[in-house]
Structures are given as C-alpha cells and as structure tokens.
Amino acid sequence: MLFTSYSFLLFVITVFISYYLTPKKYxxxxxLCASYLxxxxxxxxxxxxxxxxxxxxxxISLKIHKINENKKSYLIDHKDFSRKERKNYKKKIKKQTKxxxxxxxxxxxxxxxATKYTNFIIGxxxxxxxxLGTNGTLSFIDIAMPMGISFYTFKTMSYLLDIYREKxxxxxxxxxxxLFVSFFPQLVQxxxxxxxxxxxxxxxxxxxxxxxxxxxxxxxxxxxxxxxxIADRILVAVKAMIxxxxxxxxxxxxxxxxxxxxxxxxxxTGGIDITIGIGETLGIxxxxxxxxxxxxxxxxxxxxxxxxxxxTWFKDYVFYPVxxxxxxxxISKKSRKKFGKAIGKRVPVYISTLIVWFATGLWHGAHxxxxxxxxMNGIVIIISFEFEPSYKWFHSKFDVKNKxxxxxxxxxxxxxxxxxxxxFDVYQNVPLTFKMFGTIFTEFNFNIFYDGxxxxxGLTIGDYLILLIGLIVLYSISIYQETGSFRVYLNSRPxxxxxxxxxxxxxxxxxxxxxxxxxDSTQFIYNQF
Amino acid sequence: MKLLLEILEDIHPDVDFxxxxxxxxxxxxxxxxxxxxxADIDEEYDVAIPPEEIVPENFNSxxxxxxxxxxLLDN
Numbered sequence: 001m002l003f004t005s006y007s008f009l010l011f012v013i014t015v016f017i018s019y020y021l022t023p024k025k026y027x028x029x030x031x032l033c034a035s036y037l038x039x040x041x042x043x044x045x046x047x048x049x050x051x052x053x054x055x056x057x058x059x060i061s062l063k064i065h066k067i068n069e070n071k072k073s074y075l076i077d078h079k080d081f082s083r084k085e086r087k088n089y090k091k092k093i094k095k096q097t098k099x100x101x102x103x104x105x106x107x108x109x110x111x112x113x114a115t116k117y118t119n120f121i122i123g124x125x126x127x128x129x130x131x132l133g134t135n136g137t138l139s140f141i142d143i144a145m146p147m148g149i150s151f152y153t154f155k156t157m158s159y160l161l162d163i164y165r166e167k168x169x170x171x172x173x174x175x176x177x178x179l180f181v182s183f184f185p186q187l188v189q190x191x192x193x194x195x196x197x198x199x200x201x202x203x204x205x206x207x208x209x210x211x212x213x214x215x216x217x218x219x220x221x222x223x224x225x226x227x228x229x230i231a232d233r234i235l236v237a238v239k240a241m242i243x244x245x246x247x248x249x250x251x252x253x254x255x256x257x258x259x260x261x262x263x264x265x266x267x268x269t270g271g272i273d274i275t276i277g278i279g280e281t282l283g284i285x286x287x288x289x290x291x292x293x294x295x296x297x298x299x300x301x302x303x304x305x306x307x308x309x310x311x312t313w314f315k316d317y318v319f320y321p322v323x324x325x326x327x328x329x330x331i332s333k334k335s336r337k338k339f340g341k342a343i344g345k346r347v348p349v350y351i352s353t354l355i356v357w358f359a360t361g362l363w364h365g366a367h368x369x370x371x372x373x374x375x376m377n378g379i380v381i382i383i384s385f386e387f388e389p390s391y392k393w394f395h396s397k398f399d400v401k402n403k404x405x406x407x408x409x410x411x412x413x414x415x416x417x418x419x420x421x422x423x424f425d426v427y428q429n430v431p432l433t434f435k436m437f438g439t440i441f442t443e444f445n446f447n448i449f450y451d452g453x454x455x456x457x458g459l460t461i462g463d464y465l466i467l468l469i470g471l472i473v474l475y476s477i478s479i480y481q482e483t484g485s486f487r488v489y490l491n492s493r494p495x496x497x498x499x500x501x502x503x504x505x506x507x508x509x510x511x512x513x514x515x516x517x518x519x520d521s522t523q524f525i526y527n528q529f
Numbered sequence: 530m531k532l533l534l535e536i537l538e539d540i541h542p543d544v545d546f547x548x549x550x551x552x553x554x555x556x557x558x559x560x561x562x563x564x565x566x567x568a569d570i571d572e573e574y575d576v577a578i579p580p581e582e583i584v585p586e587n588f589n590s591x592x593x594x595x596x597x598x599x600x601l602l603d604n
Contacts, residue, residue, distance in 0.1 A: 087604065165581035300559065315560055320580040323564045329577065332568045349564045385561060 003188075003274055004227055011038065012278055015184075019282055024205030028179055031202070031282075035184040039147065046146030049115070053108050054178045057156045058171070060104040061163040064097045065170035101164045105157060112153045115145045120366030148187040150363060154313055156181050159195040161317055168196050176203055185278040189271050191289040192309040198286060206283025211491075216280030218487050221505055223273030228513035230470040231267035234259050237457040242426050245436055250443030253436045255454075257419035260426050262471065265294060268307070292478040297410035299380050302418055310363070314356050323352035349385075353378045369433065373424035380417060466512045530595050536569040537591055546591040553585040563588060576601045 015034045022030045039047055071093045075086065119140045126137040159180070163170050171177040179202060180195055206212075241248040241256050248256070272289045279286045293306035303311050322328060328348045336344025354375065361374020400406040420437065427433040448454065455461065480486050490498060537546040540562050544552075552558045558566070566588075567578045576598050587597045 083603075090604070167581070316580070316583075319560060320563075320583045324567045324571075324578060324580055324583070326577065329568060329571045333572065336572070345565050345568065348568055349561050352564065353561075 003271060004224065011041075016281055020208045024207065027205040027282075028176065028203045031183065032175055032179040035179060035182040035187065038184040039182060039187065043147040046144070046149075049111055049146040049149060050152060050182055052111065053153060053156050054181045055174070056107055057104060057160050057181070058174045058177050060100050061160050061170040061177075062172070064100050064160075064163050067093060067097050067100075068166055097164055101160065104160050108153050108157060108160075112149055115143055115149060117362075117366045118143060148189075151190050151192055152181050152187060154192045154310075154363075155186075155194075158192070158313060158317060162195065171195070171199070179203070185275040186286060189268070189275070190307075190309055191272060191275070191287050192313050193287050198284075201284045209283065212283055213281045214491070215487055216277045216282075218490070219273050219277030219280060221277075221502075221509070223270040223275075223277060224509050224513075225470075225505055226266040226270030226273065226474065228509060230467065230474065231263050231270060232513070233459070233463055233467055233470075234263035234266070236463075237459050238263055238426065240457040245427060245432065249436065249439035250445040251440065251448055252445070253423070253440050255448075256426060256436075257416075257423055261294075261415065261419040261422055264422065264425070266470075266474070292481060294415055295411055295478060295482065296414050297407060298414060299377070299384060299417060302414055303377070303381075310360070314360055314363075318359055319352050319356040322355050323348050328352065350382055353382055357381075368430050369424045369427070372430050372433075373421060376421045376424070380421065530591070532573055533570070533591055533595050533598070536566060536573065537594075539569075540565055550590045550592075552590060553588050558588065566594075570598060574598055574602070 011034075015030070018030055018034075019027055036047075039050060071090070075081070075089070078085075078089075081089065122138045122140055129137055159177075162168060171180070176199075180199060183193075183198075183202065186193060238256060238259050241252050241259075269290050276286050276288070287309050289307060289309050291305040291308065293302050296302035296305055328351065331351070332344055332348045335347040338344075357374040357378030358371060359374070360377070361371040364370040364374070395401050423433050423437055424430065427436055454464070459467075477486050480489070490501060534546055537544070541558065544557055546552075549555075549557065563583060567583070571577055578597065578601065582597060582601070587593055
C-alpha cells in the first residue's frame with residue numbers, strides 16, 4: 001500500500017473518522033488495531049518479526065526497570081553503606097541490567113542483521129572464495145526484509161537503551177508498547193521517534209480540533225506536492241541517465257548529482273510531511289526529521305538538519321558510547337603520550353566518526369555503495385574539521401561571514417559536496433561511481449545543455465518548467481520557514497486567500513502530479529531501508 | 530573549576546565559559562568538542578563520564594559540567 005495510493009488515502013480517512021468517533025480513552029486501541037491491520041495488509045508474512053521485537057523488548061525492559069527500582073530502594077535501606085560498598089553494589093546491578101540489555105540488543109539487531117545482511121555477507125564471502133581461486137561458493141538464502149524493520153528496530157532499541165540508562169519508566173502495558181513500535185504512519189520511513197517524545201500524545205487521546213486537523217491536512221498536501229509533482233517527475237530523468245551509464249557521461253553525471261539530490265529531498269521530506277501530517281490530524285505530535293537541510297552552510301550543519309532522528313540516534317547510542325568508552329579513552333591516553341596532545345585528542349574523535357559513519361552507511365542498506373557513502377561523509381567531516389583553523393584565519397582577514405553572497409556560496413558548496421557523495425546511491429557499484437564522477441572532469445559535453453539532449457530524458461519542456469516552479473516554491477517556503485511557520489502565516493490570512501492557495505496547490509498536484517504514461521506512482525526511497 | 534575552565538578554553542579560546550550558559554543549546558560546542566572535553570576530564574580528573582550523562586543539561590555551562598564531575602566523583 002503506497003503512501004500516495006488511493007487505498008492508503010482511504011485507509012487514513014477511515015482511521016481518522018473512526019478515531020474521533022471512539023471515546024478518548026480507547027483511541028490508542030483503535031490506532032493499535034489500525035497499525036496491525038496496515039502491517040497485515042502490506043506484509044502479513046512478516047508480522048511475526050515485529051511481534052517478537054515488541055514482546056521481547058517488553059519483558060526485557062520490565063525486568064531491567066524492576067532491577068533498577070529494587071536498586072534504588074535497596075540503597076535507601078542501606079544508607080550506612082560506605083562509598084566503596086555503594087560503588088560495588090551499583091557495579092553489580094549494572095552488570096545484571098547490562099546482561100539483559102545485551103540479550104535484547106543481540107536478539108533484535110540479530111533479526112535485523114539476519115534479514116537485511118545475510119545475503120550481503122554471503123556475497124562477500126563468495127567474492128573472497130572466487131578471488132582465492134578456491135572451488136565452491138555458498139548459496140544465497142531465500143529471505144526478505146520485513147517491512148519497516150530498520151525503523152522499528154531502531155525505535156524499539158532506543159526505548160530499551162533509555163530504560164537501561166534510567167531515562168524513563170518502562171511501559172507496563174504490552175499493547176501500548178506494541179502501538180509505539182508499530183504506529184502505522186511512521187512504520188515505513190520514520191521518523192525514529194523516542195518513547196519519551198511520542199508516548200504522551202500517542203496514548204492520551206484527543207478531541208477533534210479544527211485548527212490542528214487543518215494544520216495536519218495542509219502538511220499532508222504539501223507532502224503530496226513534493227512527492228508527486230517534484231520527486232516522481234525528476235525520477236524519470238534520473239532513471240534514464242543511470243540505466244545505461246556509458247551513454248550518459250560528463251555533464252550528465254553533474255545532472256544526475258543535482259537531480260537525484262532534489263529527487264531524494266522531495267521524496268523523503270514529502271513522505272515525512274505526510275507522516276507528520278497524519279499524526280497532526282489525530283492530535284499526535286512527532287519529532288521533526290528535517291530542518292531545511294539544503295540551506296546548510298557546511299556538511300556538519302547539513303547532518304544536523306537532515307534525517308535528524310536517525311542522526312541523533314547514532315550520536316546518542318553509537319558515537320558517544322564508542323568515543324567515551326574505556327578502550328577509546330585508553331587509546332586516546334596512549335596516543336597522547338606517543339604522538340603528543342594535538343594528535344592524541346583527535347584519535348578518539350576520528351575513530352568514532354568513522355565507526356558511526358560506517359554504521360550509518362550499513363543501516364541504509366546491505367551494499368558496499370552505502371558503506372562507502374557513509375565513510376565518505378565521515379571523511380569529509382574530518383577534513384573540514386582539519387580545515388577549521390584555516391577557516392578561522394580566513395574569517396579573521398576577510399569580513400564576509402555575514403554577507404549574503406558568501407552564505408549563498410557556502411550553501412551551493414554544501415549542496416555540490418553532498419550531491420557528489422550521493423552518487424553512491426544511484427550507480428550500481430563503487431568503482432562505477434568513481435568512474436562516472438571522474439568523467440565530469442574529462443568529458444566536457446557542455447552541448448547537452450542546449451542541443452536538445454535534455455529532452456531525450458523522458459521529460460518535456462513543460463516538465464522542466466513545472467520542476468522549476470516546484471523548486472522555486474520549495475525554496476521560497478524553506479527560506480520563509482527559517483524564521484517562522486508558513487502554515488501559521490497562511491492561516492492568519494483571510495479565508496479567500498487561504499482557499500485560493502489550497503485550490504492552486506491541489507489543482508497543481510492533480511494536474512501536474514507525475515502520473516500516466518512514463519511515470520509510475522512509486523514507493524518512497526526510504527521504504528527500502 | 531579552574532582546571533575545567535582551562536580545558537574548555539583550550540578548545541574554544543574565544544568563549545567566556547565562566548558566564549556562558551547555552552553551550553549546547555546555542556550550538557557553541559558540538560559533538561567533536563564534547564568528546565575532547567570528556568577525554569580531557571578523564572585525563573585530568575580521572576573521572577569517566579558515561580554516555581548517558583552526555584545531555585545538554587550537563588554540558589550547557591562550565592558550572593553544570595563541574596557539578597557533573599563532582600557528582601561522578603562522589604558516586
């Protein structure tokens with residue numbers, strides 16, 4: 001069931017009507033039924049996986065929480081303990097909770113790993129076997145990835161880790177936890193909400209509120225606009241240029257870079273707009289996943305604005321734990337002694353950065369392209385860190401930091417850099433990606449921009465014009481959003497103005513949405529992760 | 530506290546850590562800085578800051594960071 005399909009629209013409308021007809025106290029039960037129905041309709045064969053994750057996390061989190069609660073009362077009852085005794089007791093308890101946590105993590109990441117990475121590992125082993133010239137290879141196994149497993153596993157494991165870290169209490173109702181894990185709008189592409197942020201508004205029930213529902217619908221429509229008018233239209237040209245890459249070298253690769261960047265942006269943020277919008281129509285507030293990333297002035301800033309819930313997940317549960325772990329601090333100490341303070345300080349930061357970006361790449365898919373993509377991000381971040389003193393020197397000599405032209409230069413530089421790295425998403429393998437990128441500097445086929453070649457990519461002049469208008473609208477709203485909410489502004493305008501804007505956008509979606517011959521209503525890109 | 534201020538000023542000489550209270554919230558220090566601060570504190574105070582303590586409330590000011598070190602030393 002595609003997010004942009006009529007059946008999904010019908011499903012959402014049915015849930016919406018039933019939700020507000022249900023007493024507030026029971027609304028969460030309705031959402032749970034709807035979420036499981038949605039999962040069953042799309043992927044009934046894999047329902048078992050999400051149930052195992054939910055049930056195992058439920059029991060393990062309760063156990064950890066209980067041990068921690070007992071610890072607290074034990075320490076209150078033993079106030080006479082010396083510092084050492086307290087320390088030892090806490091250590092013992094931590095060991096206990098850690099063993100439960102480890103079991104939960106191994107089980108659930110094991111499920112994710114087995115379904116997502118087994119064939120990738122087999123493929124790599126086979127390559128090694130072939131390279132060594134040994135006879136016989138391993139056969140691939142027939143296993144498919146359960147829908148949304150990357151997203152719901154991350155969501156659930158953050159819940160378990162937060163219980164372990166005593167950030168909040170464990171959910172005592174198995175079915176409420178099941179709703180948190182399976183909440184249908186965010187099942188297939190996030191955002192990866194934290195229990196603390198989502199649970200209250202998810203479980204408390206809501207009375208129909210015209211303003212909130214209107215807000216939600218506006219956001220859904222905006223999401224549809226991005227997806228069907230922009231993303232699905234650009235997709236046609238991107239596909240045309242990457243199927244037979246040898247025919248599309250040089251400046252075509254530059255086009256692929258930029259086209260794919262905006263396709264992915266419109267696709268992913270459009271999907272998240274629809275997700276968050278559905279939540280808003282039900283009175284449920286979800287974490288934001290994007291803050292106008294293509295207005296970022298550096299890669300570091302870009303990653304604070306793009307796929308935020310994934311970035312903070314990796315930061316909180318991988319980057320910090322790795323970089324402040326005893327073995328990393330040990331490495332830091334040793335390297336400080338051996339190479340001096342300056343290098344010693346960099347070691348933990350750089351190793352952790354590369355580990356976290358390797359993991360981020362791997363999360364995106366079982367393919368070397370994604371791993372290299374992740375590592376490239378890490379390397380660029382490290383390089384820009386090394387350049388920081390030069391930037392500081394430059395800014396102390398030239399007063400351009402706040403000049404609009406310099407800001408625009410930085411934004412364009414970030415877009416180009418991110419788009420170049422994104423090429424690993426589109427071409428079939430890593431060597432091909434490097435080769436294609438290289439052709440930008442060797443094949444100067446500038447003529448493609450004026451000799452009609454661009455009209456051979458499946459898009460007409462009209463399509464390009466619509467894309468241009470779409471991107472202008474997108475950027476204008478993004479720039480407005482830097483200082484305020486466009487929806488709040490729109491809702492403060494007279495009714496005639498509002499309705500005129502609604503009509504215009506809806507007509508635009510219906511008339512100029514990429515449907516029909518040559519265009520497929522497509523699944524969201526992030527669904528496959 | 531003096532030692533902590535030295536650690537912080539070594540990373541960002543241009544920031545007045547005695548008075549600034551929004552180090553994380555205002556984006557003055559980032560995750561790279563945090564790791565360097567944690568490693569320095571481990572080195573100078575012999576205190577290991579666990580990952581769950583890396584939250585804005587503990588890193589927003591030199592004062593809150595110092596309180597964290599004292600709490601961890603006490604535990």
